[in-house]
Amino acid sequence: MNLKRSAAMFGVLAAGAMALTACGSDDNSASGTSVDTSASNAACEGKDTLSAAGSSAQKNAMDAFTSTYIAVCKDKGKTVNVAYNPSGSGDGRTQFIAKQIDFAGSDSAIKAEQAAAAKERCAGNDAWNLPLVFGPVALAYNLDGVDNLTLNGEVIAKIFNGGIKKWNDPAIAALNSGATLPDQDITVIVRSDSSGTTDNFQQYLTTASKGAWTQGAGSDFVGGIGEGAKGSAGVAQAVAGAPGSITYVEKSFADQNKLKAAQIDSGAGAVALTEDSAAKAISGAAFKTEGVGDLTLDLKSIYGTTEAGAYPLVLATYEIVCSKGYDADTSAAVKSFLTSAANEGQAELSAQGYVPLPATVKDKLNASISAIG
Missing domain, CATH: 3.40.190.10 (Periplasmic binding protein-like II)
Incomplete structure (x- = not known):
């Protein structure tokens, strides 16, 4: 799946699923952003470069998030980057389990045998599904x-x-x-x-x-x-x-x-x-578990909505992360990047054809990001 692309952007996306660009990792270090980064809560701590792979549907969103994050950390005197390969959700989950990347993007929550394997990858801790990108x-x-x-x-x-x-x-x-x-x-x-x-x-x-x-x-x-x-x-x-x-x-x-x-x-x-x-349909979304932590969506709460004015056919893309089990530098960097992406990073998503996070989802997401160990 993929979401809006600026003509050129989406030409890239075109080949894959929604926002896909080619299948190699991307160096976004030269990217720019028009987002106001002055109030960011991202700490810009931990290692300089994160690696991720998975859903092509979120590729353009990841480009926007990375550009904004680079700008945030530049203001704080640090050079960072996130290399994201839009290789497909299944491949992202596989690479995450194999410790080849720091987090995965996936159009479906990790579950069953893969969730058990991810727990082993996370040093005995659960992997969390965090919905960061929504696209109609x-x-x-x-x-x-x-x-x-x-x-x-x-x-x-x-x-x-x-x-x-x-x-x-x-x-x-x-x-x-x-x-x-x-x-x-x-x-x-x-x-x-x-x-x-x-x-x-x-x-x-x-x-x-x-x-x-x-x-x-x-x-x-x-x-x-x-x-x-x-x-x-x-x-x-x-x-x-x-x-x-x-x-x-x-x-x-x-x-x-x-x-x-x-x-x-x-x-x-x-x-x-x-x-x-x-956004109205997303705002009414329920989660499979309550409280801070894994935020796997109960998709029936979106797809089955009968609320007036709500468009129900929406794709959610997750970031799959370790709840605990990262080394300290990776944990700090993952939390910092996701904090930026969930907040000021959402500012450019409308122009990409995505739906920025409603407050009801953003609040839960920020609480779970803060709880990553």
Whole structure:
């Protein structure tokens, strides 16, 4: 998944999942920022360079975070850098477990056997999932004459598992009173590669479709239909060139390809995809555990929202860190960088197509970052 890119930025992202740039680590030491860093609480302590890898969806966000962090620490007389490789969520988790990087970016929380292996990597301490980057996912479509398409969870599920095949199907027409829907086949475009965006989209369908989606979730598309394209850029470009098509893709890619995005009606009226509507859904997020520490989200609290004005199809990306078990220099640097990223680092995310952290999430995140040992 990936989020907004400045034209050039997202061209880089294009190749991978949302904000992906090539697959090598990035040296951001020359980056600049326009963010006011004077009030930062980042201590700029610990080792000078952190290493991380994983989700391509957060690549542009990591670039922005790193630029800001460099500026923060420069003001405090220290030169720092964060080398982030957008190699994919699975690879990030694997490298983290193997102690090849300091923290991982992942579109899914680390769990089960991987969580047990991460605990060993963290000297017997739990690894924490800290949600730092949120990005809305668009239902991007190409349909002449239909500029304000509305869908709901049940209809979306039936489109993506083949239960609805025509754009003028009565179920779509019922949600789009007054629109002229063509008697045209729906061409479904899906990710051909394993993707956190696919996993989250299918989790959304499982939650919001009222039983219409029974195929399950996972990083590979399991709907049984559709034409595959690689990466977020690939599916967006495919829809742009195929009248009658639809896909799920990060909003930034939809914007870059000038694609229309469907509104979603979760029961309280149609909601367009905007930063505010996505933030409203995120603000209502619940966590699987209470208190300070691991902040794995209960995604059903987002995907199943029926709150008026809330857009539910949002991708969360975690930073996976050791709660304890780092050496002192690494622990200090991880805490310092994440403190900056969770606060002044959020200032440039809107321009990248991400949704800055709502206060309800930011407060919990800052408490957990402070508790890293």
